[in-house]
Structures are given as structure tokens and as C-alpha cells.
Amino acid sequence: MRGLGEGLMQKPLTVAEQVANVLRESIAEGSLAAGTPLRQDDLAERFGFSRMPVRDALRQLEAEGIVSIHPTKGAHVARMDAAEIREIFAVRALLEGEALRLSIPNLGKEKLDEAGYVLNQIDAEPNVGRWGTLNRAFHLALYSACGNTRLLGLIEAHHNAADRYVRILLSNLNYRSRSQSEHRDLLTTCRHRDAEAAVRVLKRHLSEGMETLARAGDGLAGKS
Amino acid sequence: MRGLGEGLMQKPLTVAEQVANVLRESIAEGSLAAGTPLRQDDLAERFGFSRMPVRDALRQLEAEGIVSIHPTKGAHVARMDAAEIREIFAVRALLEGEALRLSIPNLGKEKLDEAGYVLNQIDAEPNVGRWGTLNRAFHLALYSACGNTRLLGLIEAHHNAADRYVRILLSNLNYRSRSQSEHRDLLTTCRHRDAEAAVRVLKRHLSEGMETLARAGDGLAGKS
């Protein structure tokens, strides 16, 4: 739950946060697979810093649910089995559904246009690595007027936690076109200001993504 | 979000966690008011440890939303204004409503009896400091069968974050008796396995608590 309550007050960028950002991206991108052990010494040497900022970064990522830490046993990239993926998507459906319902009445035209622009960007983007980020940007744009900072923070945190799995989804060209189609349906419904219908479309969208993942992903987490 | 995914695998209790626990309780209890600066040196000396575990503890509490940390400026007990309290309770209503709805069909008799027992404990408990814990135990007992560990983790985290304000509520004898009455209504509805009615009672219960707090608590957060 990173920077949950506080909006965007400028804080000096500490080394620990930079390390955390790089690790988060590496995990989301897939170059650090689930279960990969994260040795403090190794990371410190690779990054060129000491172990202390690395420790802080790992703690931060643990709080986000991306890595697991066991005292004396070390840290590793968090594993997620199909059951946990279902849990995350259930929570996402709950949180995002409510956020969308609250947001639609206050959603300005510029935000709707921004969401539409992001959709076009997704279609035009050849780089697989950016789809996850763009996908998140689209969703958050629609929720941005919900008026509850904390709710938005939770949603963003869950996007981060599930990012690497969503990217697996999006790397499937078949799913991607279907997802885009659902995205456009959702945007259209939002433009009509029909909150309940939009929530239905959204929940269906999430539900389908979850099923696709859970079906294909039983072997994703690696062995224990 | 402490120990969110992982249930109860035994981990060695580190000094940092002990410090975090003590600080969390001190904040919830009220002896550390909102806005109180938390100097690493002071805390290290008071606890008899070095600054490192204190740093870890503060990071952990920051992740829980209980303290705020600014690099080079230090940490202080997180402030909450009326708006943020409303946000927290809105999220709680959403999360706990869903958890209750999912839980009721699978709720065993022993859990219902446990919840009832906790209610009697609250009536009999003279120590103000335990009401917050008991209150949380009652609610979590009702949600325990929801089947979503992550959802339960989020709920517990938000209880922790709001604990000190809930305790202010509960220290008001008037509110406390009304709250207990609502608790018993809720339990009765749960025993009848009427999920929708129970969710209505719960949301109303939370809404009343929020209003009482927000009305009385505009000046709670202290000055910025």
C-alpha cells in the first residue's frame, strides 16, 4: 500500500525506493519469476549499494504483497497459486466496481477522452512491457473521480500485485483483442453515464480475465 | 497490510516486529497522539535497541497507514482528518459488507457462538484498552468463513488503521451501549442466515459510527 493517504507531496527519492521500483518492474516484467530467492548481498552488489537500502526496498515490496520475507530464511518473489489469483480478482471486482459506481457521476469529459486515448495507445503499442502500465492507466482514469483516495490506493496496490499475471494475459494476442473490445464497451457505457451497466461490464471483464488466468495458470507459480 | 497472504506459518519474532507491535498499541491506545514525531534515536534509546530495528518497525507501520515517513524529515503518527475517516469507513463498509455476505452461508455454529461470547466479554470488560481488540474480534469472527484470505487481511489492516478512532468512540459509554445493541441485532440476523439483511444492519452500524466520529472528530487530528 504505497503512499496510500498522501497524494503527491514531493519527497526526496531515496535509494531504497529506486531499488524497489526496479525490482517491482523486474518482477512485473517477468525477468524475476515467482519463487526466485532475493539475496540481500547479491542485490546490493548488483545495484552497487549496500544491503541497508536493499532491505528497506524488500520490506516495502513485502508490504505490497509482491515478495515474501522470512526472518533468517530470506526473501523470495511471492508465489501465487490459482486460488490466490481468484482472491485478488474478487477483491479487484469489489473495489473497482464500487470506485466506478462512485466515479461515473463525477467523471469529466477530459477523463473519458483520456481513457479513450489510452485505449488507442494500447492498440498501437508494440512493446509488450508497456501494456500492463497502459491497462492500469485506462482503469484508473475511469475511477479517478470516485472521491476516495484510499480506495484508489488499494486499487493501485492490487494492480501492482497482479501485474505480472495480467501481463501474461495481455501477451496472449487473442485475449488482448477481446480485452480491448470489452474496454471499449466499458468506455461507451461510461459515456452514457449508466453506472450500473458499466459496473456489470467491468465485473464481467474482470471475471473473464480471472477465469482465463486461473484456467491456464495452475502451473504458473512453480513448485513450492 | 501485515502478513496478508500467508496465514499462520511460524516465523521467528524479530525485534523490529516487537517494536512495531508496541508502537501500534501505543498509537491505538492514544498515548501517542496523531502528529507526534517519532525520532529514531529516541525510540531506539527508549526500547534499548539500535536504530535499525526501529527503522524497520516504522517502515512497517507506514505500510499499515499508521505513521507517515518523510525522508530527511522523519516520521510522525499519521494524521487523519474527518475526510479521511469517512474514506476509511466507506472502504470498511464495502469490504466488510462483502465479507459478511460471503461468510454467512458457510458460517459454522461455533463461530456464531464465539461472536456471541465476545459480545458478553465486551459487556463485562472494565478495561477500556481491550474494547478495541474485542470489537475487532467480534467482527472478524463473523467474516471468518468468507473464504478470501486477502479480503480478511485488508479488513484487519483497516481495523488497525482506524483503531485509535474507534476506541475514542467506544470510550463513550453512550455510544458503546448503542453499538452493543447493534452488534446483537447483527448477530441475530446472522443466526437467521439472512445475508442481505445482515449486510444492511452492518452497513448501518458502520455508517452510524462514522457519522458520530466525523461529527465529533473534526478537531481530533490536531494542527498540521
Add this chain to the structure above:
DNA sequence: ATCTGTATCCTCGTATACGAGTATCCAGAA
């Protein structure tokens, strides 16, 4: 051959030390 006990190694948790940034306070000038 297998099982057990022991010794080594490896990793983390904690302590201490150092450097950098910021806020504060006092002195001097307008």
C-alpha cells in the same frame, strides 16, 4: 546402504559509524 550426528558455510538480523541534507537560531545590517 542408510541413517544419524557433527561441523562448516551461508544468510540474515542487529549494532555501530559516517556523511548529507534541512531547519533553527543568532548576529549584523537596513
Add this chain to the structure above:
DNA sequence: TTCTGGATACTCGTATACGAGGATACAGAT
């Protein structure tokens, strides 16, 4: 008297150092 400039003190972030606990591998005994 007030404002500005600089110096000092304070706090955090980071680096290095040390001790403890667990896992593993090897040797010996059954």
C-alpha cells in the same frame, strides 16, 4: 525593529562490521 545571512545542531539515509541461527554436506556407525 525587522529582515537577511550564515553557522550550528539535529536527524535521517547509507555504509561497514559483527554475532546468531539454520541448512547442507560429509563422515562415521549401524
